[in-house]
Amino acid sequence: MLSIERDVRSVEDLPYELVERKGVGHPDTMCDAIAERMSRYYSLYCLQEFGGVAHHWFDKVTLYGGGADIDYGRGELTSPYRVKVFGKAAFRVGTAEIPVRDLMFRAAADVLREVTTGFDATRHLVVELGVVDHQGSGRGRSRYQPAGPEDLVPLRSGGLVSNDTNLLHGYAPLSRLESAVLGLENLVNGPEFKRRHPDTGWDVKVFGSRRQDTFSLVVNMPFLAAHIDSMDRYWARKAAIQTELETFVRESGIADFRMLMNATDRNGRPYLTALGSVADTGDVGVVGRGNRVNGLITPMRPMSIEAPAGKNPLDHTGKIYNVMAMRLAQQVHEKFGGPTQVHIFTSKEAPLERPDEVVVTAADADEAAVKALVESAVAGTDDLTAELIEKGVTLW
Structure with missing residues (x-):
């Protein structure tokens, strides 16, 4: 209907607007990316091996951050990231096993390698499975316990109904504020920026507010401890990055704005991480947050x-x-x-x-x-x- x-x-007509983006290195965003990569790898394996996709969902992923030894000029992970995935999936098609654990590990490892610096899955990652193949209410046995490839769903087969x-x-x-917030994070975590500024981390969070035509932007971005040998070096690098970000905002057409970068360092301590995320030091991420x-x-x-x-x-x-x-x-x-x-x-x-x-x-x-x-x-x-x-x- x-x-x-x-x-x-239009949201532009509102007198006040608020927007936020959690960057690709934020633990919550990591979990979204890992969960989706798990679904893709699982689906692609089923298509390749059986010609259809087994029913599954991996949308309950959590990430328990690791531990790190961080100081000026030094940043090393001392305790691994722990990724826990809860969901449902078929573990085999007939007698043919689906390597669910291997697929889940590879998905998590690939994502974390892309959104951190220096990540080594063999040392820095543990994946724990909470996936079951139990049948749901009103569902047939073949949904999560397929007897053969004929119980799987080929792509573009048609006739499917909503699962929920x-x-x-x-x-x-997007509004002007939304475009600025999204653009800032995309810039900082983009490949060209990272080539020019390899000492910058990935756990970038951008907040924005607008009152009429006056904008306020807050950018939180860690630096990699191994590249920062003193507080003076930190202040210098932060100032250089902020100047570049302010230029980006002005060139996007926003003239009346103020920017606060790394509010956490107002306590006199630098914002440093080992691999580029607060997940390095125990912070937790969850899908959908x-x-x-x-x-x-x-x-x-x-x-x-x-x-x-x-x-x-x-x-x-x-x-x-x-x-x-x-x-x-x-x-x-x-x-x-x-x-x-x-x-x-x-x-x-x-x-x-x-x-x-x-x-x-x-x-x-x-x-x-x-x-x-x-x-x-x-x-x-x-x-x-x-x-x-x-x-x-x-x-x-």
């Missing part, structure tokens, strides 16, 4: 509390419709301009191509054209599932 609402207000009851949201375009699908935490916007990372890409609408709502909002905005919101509601067992409700809020949109965009999107759920597995979609 599609409905179009015309009453939409979900409410999802998307909106477009960080960014939404568009990469931001936006309390002034409609925002789903679904944690899509690690969910089954075959039929879990908490993942599929989350991405769909965001993309639909962007498509409607690009076609008709103005602020756009998309809300999708579905109930358990509803066909994937027929969600219970789709509400599009756009002031100047043509109804027939919006209907065509929505119908194309929901008809393409099989393609979206294939994209999630084969190419990957960033959900944080």
Whole structure:
């Protein structure tokens, strides 16, 4: 059921706005990335070995940080990261075993290697499994205990139904503040910045607020202890980085702003880590506590509390419709301009191509054209599932 609402207000018209982004090296974001990589590796293995995907979900990942010896000019992990994954999955297809533990370890290791500096999985990682193959209420035995490849679901097989009851949201375009917050973290953790500033860490958190047209930005970014040999060196490097970030903000079109960098060092101690994250020293991460699908935490916007990372890409609408709502909002905005919101509601067992409700809020949109965009999107759920597995979609 599609409905179009015309009453939409731009977030730019609000007198006050707040936005946050947890960077790729933040423990919560690490968990999102690990959970999603686990789902992808598991799905790809099943496709390669059996021609279909076994039902699974790995969206309950936690990361218990390690321990580190940190001082000026020295940073070394002394206790490993511990990744715990809780969920459900098939452990075998008939008599053929699925190497779940190996897949989970490889997924965690690959992600952590990408978002830290100097990570060595053989020394720095322990993965603990809390995954079971128990049958759910109202489900057949073949769902998590398939007797053979015929019990698995091939890609683009059609006819699937929603695995849950979900409410999802998307909106477009990003506000000036949202673009600045997202852009700052993407810049600092981007490959070019890291090549120019190899002493910078990955656990970057950016906060932003706007009062009318005055902006305030807070950037927290650790440095790698091995590269910082004194407090004077720390202050110098921090000042250089902040100057570059302020230039980026000005060039993005924001003139009236102030920036606070590394508020934690107001106690006179530098913000240093061993590998680039507070996970080095025992901080904990959990799936779903960080960014939404568009990469931001936006309390002034409609925002789903679904944690899509690690969910089954075959039929879990908490993942599929989350991405769909965001993309639909962007498509409607690009076609008709103005602020756009998309809300999708579905109930358990509803066909994937027929969600219970789709509400599009756009002031100047043509109804027939919006209907065509929505119908194309929901008809393409099989393609979206294939994209999630084969190419990957960033959900944080």
